Each structure stands twice: as structure tokens, then as C-alpha cells.
Amino acid sequence: MTEKETLYGKNPEELAALCAELGLPRFAARQIARWLYVRGTEDPMRMTDLAATARERLAARFAPALSAPERVSVSADGTKKYLFRTRRGHYVESAYIPDGERATLCVSSQAGCRMGCRFCATGRQGLQESLPAAEILNQIVSLPERDRLTNLVFMGMGEPLDNPDQLLRTLSVITSEWGFGWSPTRVTVSTAGVVPQLRRFLDATKVHLAVSLHNPFREERMEIMPVERAWPIAEVTAILRGYDFTHQRRVSFEYIVLEGLNDSPRHIRGLSRLLDGIKCRINLIRFHRIPGSPYFSPDDEAMRRFRDALTARGIQTTIRASRGEDIQAACGLLSTEALGGR
Ligand SMILES: C[S@@+](CC[C@H](N)C(=O)[O-])C[C@H]1O[C@@H](n2cnc3c(N)ncnc32)[C@H](O)[C@@H]1O
Numbered sequence: 185m186t187e188k189e190t191l192y193g194k195n196p197e198e199l200a201a202l203c204a205e206l207g208l209p210r211f212a213a214r215q216i217a218r219w220l221y222v223r224g225t226e227d228p229m230r231m232t233d234l235a236a237t238a239r240e241r242l243a244a245r246f247a248p249a250l251s252a253p254e255r256v257s258v259s260a261d262g263t264k265k266y267l268f269r270t271r272r273g274h275y276v277e278s279a280y281i282p283d284g285e286r287a288t289l290c291v292s293s294q295a296g297c298r299m300g301c302r303f304c305a306t307g308r309q310g311l312q313e314s315l316p317a318a319e320i321l322n323q324i325v326s327l328p329e330r331d332r333l334t335n336l337v338f339m340g341m342g343e344p345l346d347n348p349d350q351l352l353r354t355l356s357v358i359t360s361e362w363g364f365g366w367s368p369t370r371v372t373v374s375t376a377g378v379v380p381q382l383r384r385f386l387d388a389t390k391v392h393l394a395v396s397l398h399n400p401f402r403e404e405r406m407e408i409m410p411v412e413r414a415w416p417i418a419e420v421t422a423i424l425r426g427y428d429f430t431h432q433r434r435v436s437f438e439y440i441v442l443e444g445l446n447d448s449p450r451h452i453r454g455l456s457r458l459l460d461g462i463k464c465r466i467n468l469i470r471f472h473r474i475p476g477s478p479y480f481s482p483d484d485e486a487m488r489r490f491r492d493a494l495t496a497r498g499i500q501t502t503i504r505a506s507r508g509e510d511i512q513a514a515c516g517l518l519s520t521e522a523l524g525g526r
Pocket residue numbers: 303304305306338339340341342343344374375376394395396438440469470471472473474515516517
């Protein structure tokens with residue numbers, strides 16, 4: 185069965201082409217974009233400044249894309265995990281993380297993921313579906329706390345650069361003045377390092393980048409991140425050296441500290457060599473345990489020593505607070521396999 189198209193997610197050029205096809209004036213494209221992204225309605229029948237016949241034709245042609253979350257879990261620390269059902273019947277999760285004046289939403293770009301990182305619950309699930317832009321955006325606009333959001337991170341389920349067209353479409357809705365009008369500095373895309381898409385992403389957007397690094401040595405990184413085989417981290421850093429991260433845009437490297445595996449002085453020297461010449465910072469992450477995994481986090485004191493040793497080498501390093509672990513909302517714990525995700 186072919187799926188009906190959705191109006192939500194279309195950009196002004198596509199809306200202009202649609203208006204031409206329906207015999208609507210060109211400015212109607214702007215009106216529709218305003219209804220969709222500023223006023224937050226995708227129902228053509230409610231777009232009262234369009235001609236009645238145009239409204240009916242749009243309503244007959246397009247299916248709704250937006251839907252409320254099906255379930256919410258609330259952590260003792262205030263983090264909330266929302267479950268959304270996709271139009272094709274898969275499930276994705278988003279984590280809402282309030283923190284004083286800030287409120288960050290961690291969104292999913294895919295149901296599951298095919299990158300297979302050994303430490304990640306989403307990776308174990310395999311890939312079910314890459315989300316269309318409308319369903320990435322739905323996690324933002326159908327969130328009960330949507331008006332409180334200050335930041336957005338693509339650190340939920342999936343590899344954003346494995347879904348590049350829909351990622352770029354989503355980012356353009358979020359950061360354009362015809363869309364949500366957010367500053368790109370409120371948005372961070374995290375990637376395991378999909379080299380063929382990296383330049384395109386860096387050239388097409390101004391949002392921040394986070395790279396999941398986890399080990400500076402190729403052989404060792406390959407053991408935990410199969411993506412290293414196809415796309416070496418050294419190629420990622422070589423590309424990054426060609427971009428300017430000294431102004432508004434930032435690049436950071438995420439590093440899950442795994443006891444006895446990537447936390448030695450040798451790793452510190454390796455990191456310092458790998459990141460030489462890139463203005464960046466490292467975020468150390470505690471490993472969030474997934475069932476049957478052979479990895480462990482060092483204790484807090486050892487984490488701090490590792491941070492201080494990197495800082496002493498001139499690399500700005502912070503330890504990221506783990507949030508929502510009790511409801512399986514922390515980094516890498518999102519998994520919807522049990523919900524019929526396959
Ligand atoms: C789930 S990924 C999604 C974004 C993208 N696919 C990536 O890998 O960067 C977001 C971050 O969570 C980290 N992560 C995955 N599993 C984890 C775990 N069990 N504990 C802590 N962090 C984890 C990833 O390495 C990555 O830095």
C-alpha cells in the first residue's frame with residue numbers, strides 16, 4: 185500500500201510548487217508554512233486564509249503526520265521519556281531533560297540503528313526505519329513541554345547522518361525564519377562518524393556537532409564501534425580540521441569511559457594526538473549498563489582523574505551528568521525492541 189504524503193515537513197519551495205499545481209497564488213505557500221510551523225496546525229481545513237476549495241483539495245491529498253506521545257515515564261531526577269509511534273507502526277523515544285533554566289530534548293532520528301556499537305541498547309535493536317522529517321519534528325511539536333525547550337540534541341535513537349536528507353530537512357525547519365526560527369547554536373547533532381555525509385552536513389548547517397569517539401586507536405575502536413572499519417575516526421578529524429570551530433559553532437567529542445579499556449595514560453596521549461589542531465572539548469560519559477554487557481564505568485574519583493589529565497594536556501574536558509537512568513532514558517539506553525519495533 186502506498187502511503188499518503190504529509191504536508192508537514194515540506195519547505196517553502198515545495199509548498200510553492202504545490203500552490204502552482206493547485207492554482208493557488210504564490211504567497212499561499214508562505215501562509216501554509218506559517219500554519220504548519222508557526223501556528224502549529226497541519227489540518228488544511230483550519231487554514232482559514234486559504235480559499236475553501238484549496239483547503240478541501242489539500243485535506244483530500246495529505247495525511248496528518250503529527251501525533252501525541254503514547255506513553256510517558258518520569259524519572260526521580262525530573263527527566264521524562266516519551267514514546268512515539270511512527271506512521272509505519274514502529275516506536276521511538278525522546279528524553280526531555282529539565283535542568284534549571286535549561287530544558288533539553290534528546291530526539292531520535294531512526295527507529296533502531298544499524299551502526300551496531302557494542303555498548304548501545306539501540307544498536308542491539310538493529311534498524312527498523314529512518315524517520316521522515318515530519319516524525320522527527322513531531323517529537324518536538326507534540327511534546328507537552330514544547331514551549332519550555334531551550335536546546336535540542338540528536339542523541340536519541342539512531343544515527344542522524346545515516347538519515348541525511350531527512351536530518352537536513354528537519355534542521356532547516358527548526359532554524360529557518362519561515363520555520364521555528366531557532367538559533368542553530370541551540371541544536372547539536374551527534375554522530376558516530378559517517379564520513380561520506382559529514383562534509384555535506386557541515387556545509388549545509390550551522391548547528392553544533394558532537395562526535396562519538398570512545399577510543400583514539402583504530403584497532404581498539406573497531407572492537408566497540410564497527411563503524412570505524414568503514415569510516416576511520418582519523419578521517420573524521422581530518423575533515424574537521426578544514427572547518428572553523430573557533431566562533432559560534434562548536435565541535436565536541438563524546439567519550440564513554442570504559443574501565444580498563446580506554447582510560448589509560450596511553451589513551452590520553454592518543455586523544456591529544458588525534459585532536460591536535462581542532463578547537464574542541466571532550467565530554468566524558470559514564471557507561472550506562474545494558475544487560476549482559478562486559479563493560480564497566482570507573483568510579484567518580486577515577487573519572488575526575490581522567491578529566492584532569494586531559495585538561496592538563498590542554499583539552500577542555502567535562503563530565504556529563506547522567507540523567508534518567510532509572511527510567512532507561514540515559515544516553516544509549518533507549519530501545520523499543522520489546523514494543524514490536526521489529
Ligand atoms: C545513542 S547515540 C545517538 C547519536 C549517534 N548515533 C551517536 O552515536 O553519536 C548518543 C550518544 O550515546 C552514547 N551511548 C550509547 N550507548 C551508551 C551507553 N550504554 N552508555 C553511555 N552512553 C552511550 C553514544 O556513544 C553517543 O555518544
